Amino acid sequence: YYLEETLGSGYSGQLHELLQAPVSQWPSGSIFKARHIHNGSVVALKVQRIDHECPTNRYERYLYPLLQGGKGMPTLYASGQTTQWDWLAIDLLGPSLDSLFRKSGKDTMELGSVCQIAMQMVSFYDLLLVDVSNNGIGMQIARLETMHTRGVLHRDIQLGNCVLGLPPHDKTIYMIDFGFSKRYIDPVTNRHIPDSREKRDFIGNYWFRY
DSSP: OEEEEEEESSOOSOHHHHHHSOGGGSOSEEEEEEEOTTTOOEEEEEEEETTOSSOHHHHHHHHHHHHTTSTTOOOEEEEEEOSSEEEEEEOOOOOBHHHHHHHHTOSSOOHHHHHHHHHHHSOSSOOOBOOSSSSOOOBBOOHHHHHHHTTEEOOOOOGGGEEEOOTTSTTBEEEOOOTTOEEOBOTTTOSBOOOOOSOOOOOSOGGGOO
16 A cells, blocks of 8 residues: 555644654554555555554454444455554445534534434434534434344444545444444353453543533
8 A cells, every 4th residue: 555645543734744753753553655666546545553552453353343234334455464554455435424523613513413313323224414613514423233133342432433435425423433342242141351450551432420
Protein backbone atom coordinates (compact mmCIF):
# COMPACT_ATOMS: atom_id res chain seq x y z
CA TYR A 1 0.00 0.00 0.00
CA TYR A 2 1.10 3.55 -0.81
CA LEU A 3 0.33 6.01 2.02
CA GLU A 4 -1.42 9.13 0.72
CA GLU A 5 -2.45 11.20 3.73
CA THR A 6 -2.81 11.03 7.49
CA LEU A 7 -6.39 10.64 8.71
CA GLY A 8 -5.83 10.71 12.45
CA SER A 9 -4.72 9.04 15.67
CA GLY A 10 -1.34 10.01 16.93
CA TYR A 11 0.23 12.22 14.25
CA SER A 12 -0.72 15.72 13.13
CA GLY A 13 2.16 16.61 10.81
CA GLN A 14 2.72 16.01 7.10
CA LEU A 15 3.14 12.44 5.86
CA HIS A 16 6.54 13.07 4.24
CA GLU A 17 7.81 14.42 7.59
CA LEU A 18 6.65 11.27 9.35
CA LEU A 19 8.31 8.98 6.81
CA GLN A 20 11.60 10.88 7.07
CA ALA A 21 11.64 10.83 10.87
CA PRO A 22 13.45 8.06 12.79
CA VAL A 23 11.17 5.13 13.58
CA SER A 24 11.74 5.78 17.28
CA GLN A 25 9.88 9.09 16.85
CA TRP A 26 6.84 7.59 15.14
CA PRO A 27 3.58 7.56 17.14
CA SER A 28 2.22 4.34 18.65
CA GLY A 29 -0.57 4.24 16.08
CA SER A 30 -1.87 6.19 13.08
CA ILE A 31 -4.53 5.91 10.39
CA PHE A 32 -3.73 6.69 6.76
CA LYS A 33 -5.59 6.90 3.52
CA ALA A 34 -3.71 4.35 1.41
CA ARG A 35 -3.80 3.06 -2.15
CA HIS A 36 -3.03 -0.52 -3.20
CA ILE A 37 0.02 -0.39 -5.46
CA HIS A 38 -1.31 -3.11 -7.81
CA ASN A 39 -5.08 -2.64 -8.16
CA GLY A 40 -5.43 0.99 -7.10
CA SER A 41 -8.08 0.33 -4.45
CA VAL A 42 -8.24 2.94 -1.66
CA VAL A 43 -8.51 1.90 1.99
CA ALA A 44 -7.96 3.16 5.50
CA LEU A 45 -4.68 1.70 6.80
CA LYS A 46 -4.41 1.41 10.58
CA VAL A 47 -0.77 1.15 11.61
CA GLN A 48 0.40 0.44 15.14
CA ARG A 49 3.79 -0.32 16.66
CA ILE A 50 4.01 -4.07 17.22
CA ASP A 51 5.38 -3.59 20.74
CA HIS A 52 2.61 -1.22 21.86
CA GLU A 53 1.41 -1.90 25.41
CA CYS A 54 -2.21 -2.02 24.23
CA PRO A 55 -2.12 -3.90 20.88
CA THR A 56 -5.59 -2.94 19.66
CA ASN A 57 -4.81 -3.87 16.05
CA ARG A 58 -4.19 -7.43 17.17
CA TYR A 59 -7.54 -7.52 18.97
CA GLU A 60 -9.37 -6.05 15.96
CA ARG A 61 -7.82 -8.60 13.60
CA TYR A 62 -9.28 -11.36 15.76
CA LEU A 63 -12.78 -9.83 15.89
CA TYR A 64 -13.25 -8.51 12.34
CA PRO A 65 -13.96 -11.98 10.84
CA LEU A 66 -16.89 -12.35 13.26
CA LEU A 67 -18.45 -9.12 11.99
CA GLN A 68 -17.87 -9.38 8.24
CA GLY A 69 -20.98 -9.07 6.11
CA GLY A 70 -23.01 -7.29 8.77
CA LYS A 71 -24.63 -4.04 7.70
CA GLY A 72 -22.61 -1.09 8.94
CA MET A 73 -19.57 -3.25 9.73
CA PRO A 74 -16.38 -2.21 7.89
CA THR A 75 -14.72 -4.76 5.63
CA LEU A 76 -11.26 -5.99 6.55
CA TYR A 77 -9.41 -6.42 3.25
CA ALA A 78 -5.98 -7.43 4.52
CA SER A 79 -3.77 -7.37 7.60
CA GLY A 80 -0.27 -8.28 8.59
CA GLN A 81 2.82 -7.58 10.64
CA THR A 82 6.36 -6.47 9.94
CA THR A 83 9.25 -6.45 12.37
CA GLN A 84 8.02 -3.11 13.77
CA TRP A 85 4.44 -2.56 12.63
CA ASP A 86 1.03 -4.20 12.87
CA TRP A 87 -1.38 -3.06 10.15
CA LEU A 88 -5.01 -3.43 9.06
CA ALA A 89 -6.48 -2.42 5.68
CA ILE A 90 -10.18 -1.63 6.11
CA ASP A 91 -12.95 0.36 4.43
CA LEU A 92 -12.22 4.05 3.98
CA LEU A 93 -15.20 5.79 5.59
CA GLY A 94 -16.57 9.30 6.04
CA PRO A 95 -17.11 11.70 8.96
CA SER A 96 -18.19 10.62 12.42
CA LEU A 97 -21.41 11.65 14.13
CA ASP A 98 -19.20 13.54 16.58
CA SER A 99 -17.66 15.68 13.82
CA LEU A 100 -21.08 16.28 12.24
CA PHE A 101 -22.47 17.41 15.58
CA ARG A 102 -19.54 19.75 16.18
CA LYS A 103 -19.96 21.27 12.72
CA SER A 104 -23.65 21.90 13.43
CA GLY A 105 -22.62 24.61 15.92
CA LYS A 106 -25.16 23.50 18.50
CA ASP A 107 -24.34 23.26 22.19
CA THR A 108 -26.42 20.11 22.58
CA MET A 109 -27.87 17.59 20.18
CA GLU A 110 -31.63 17.78 19.77
CA LEU A 111 -33.52 15.43 22.06
CA GLY A 112 -35.28 13.79 19.13
CA SER A 113 -31.96 12.90 17.51
CA VAL A 114 -30.59 11.55 20.80
CA CYS A 115 -33.65 9.35 21.31
CA GLN A 116 -33.62 8.05 17.75
CA ILE A 117 -29.92 7.20 17.94
CA ALA A 118 -30.43 5.41 21.26
CA MET A 119 -33.44 3.42 20.01
CA GLN A 120 -31.78 2.46 16.77
CA MET A 121 -28.55 1.38 18.42
CA VAL A 122 -30.43 -1.42 20.18
CA SER A 123 -33.31 -1.90 17.74
CA PHE A 124 -34.14 -5.13 15.92
CA TYR A 125 -35.20 -3.01 12.95
CA ASP A 126 -33.61 -0.24 10.92
CA LEU A 127 -35.35 3.05 11.67
CA LEU A 128 -34.99 6.46 10.07
CA LEU A 129 -32.65 8.94 11.76
CA VAL A 130 -32.93 12.60 10.80
CA ASP A 131 -31.35 15.95 11.68
CA VAL A 132 -28.13 14.70 13.24
CA SER A 133 -26.19 17.72 12.04
CA ASN A 134 -28.71 20.37 10.95
CA ASN A 135 -28.66 18.88 7.46
CA GLY A 136 -31.62 16.50 7.82
CA ILE A 137 -29.43 13.49 7.04
CA GLY A 138 -31.40 10.26 6.67
CA MET A 139 -29.57 7.14 7.81
CA GLN A 140 -30.13 3.69 9.27
CA ILE A 141 -28.51 2.00 12.20
CA ALA A 142 -28.99 -1.25 14.09
CA ARG A 143 -25.34 -2.00 14.65
CA LEU A 144 -25.26 -3.22 18.24
CA GLU A 145 -27.81 -5.90 17.43
CA THR A 146 -25.49 -7.16 14.69
CA MET A 147 -22.54 -7.30 17.06
CA HIS A 148 -24.48 -8.87 19.92
CA THR A 149 -26.05 -11.58 17.78
CA ARG A 150 -22.50 -12.51 16.76
CA GLY A 151 -21.36 -12.69 20.36
CA VAL A 152 -19.34 -9.45 20.47
CA LEU A 153 -19.51 -6.43 22.81
CA HIS A 154 -18.15 -3.12 21.49
CA ARG A 155 -17.25 -1.58 24.90
CA ASP A 156 -16.34 1.86 23.53
CA ILE A 157 -19.59 3.29 22.17
CA GLN A 158 -19.40 7.00 21.42
CA LEU A 159 -20.30 9.37 18.57
CA GLY A 160 -16.68 9.33 17.41
CA ASN A 161 -16.94 5.60 16.73
CA CYS A 162 -20.09 5.92 14.62
CA VAL A 163 -19.21 7.15 11.12
CA LEU A 164 -20.94 7.64 7.80
CA GLY A 165 -19.91 5.72 4.74
CA LEU A 166 -18.72 7.31 1.52
CA PRO A 167 -20.99 7.60 -1.56
CA PRO A 168 -22.99 5.59 -2.49
CA HIS A 169 -23.17 4.46 1.15
CA ASP A 170 -23.22 7.94 2.70
CA LYS A 171 -26.64 7.29 4.28
CA THR A 172 -25.32 4.32 6.25
CA ILE A 173 -23.70 4.55 9.69
CA TYR A 174 -20.78 2.23 10.41
CA MET A 175 -19.42 1.13 13.76
CA ILE A 176 -15.64 1.38 13.98
CA ASP A 177 -12.77 0.93 16.42
CA PHE A 178 -13.10 -2.56 17.90
CA GLY A 179 -9.84 -2.39 19.86
CA PHE A 180 -11.67 -2.67 23.20
CA SER A 181 -14.29 -5.14 21.97
CA LYS A 182 -14.49 -8.72 23.21
CA ARG A 183 -16.47 -11.90 22.76
CA TYR A 184 -19.08 -12.51 25.43
CA ILE A 185 -20.47 -15.78 24.03
CA ASP A 186 -18.28 -18.88 24.21
CA PRO A 187 -18.07 -20.23 20.61
CA VAL A 188 -17.85 -23.81 21.88
CA THR A 189 -20.61 -23.90 24.51
CA ASN A 190 -22.66 -21.03 23.03
CA ARG A 191 -23.09 -19.77 26.59
CA HIS A 192 -22.35 -16.41 28.16
CA ILE A 193 -18.70 -16.20 29.26
CA PRO A 194 -18.61 -15.62 33.07
CA ASP A 195 -17.58 -12.12 34.06
CA SER A 196 -14.15 -11.87 35.65
CA ARG A 197 -14.05 -10.70 39.27
CA GLU A 198 -10.45 -9.57 39.00
CA LYS A 199 -9.73 -5.90 39.63
CA ARG A 200 -9.20 -4.05 36.35
CA ASP A 201 -9.02 -0.57 34.91
CA PHE A 202 -11.97 1.25 33.40
CA ILE A 203 -12.56 0.38 29.72
CA GLY A 204 -14.33 2.69 27.31
CA ASN A 205 -15.03 6.42 27.31
CA TYR A 206 -15.52 8.34 30.58
CA TRP A 207 -18.02 10.68 28.94
CA PHE A 208 -20.32 7.71 28.22
CA ARG A 209 -19.84 5.66 31.39
CA TYR A 210 -23.35 6.24 32.81
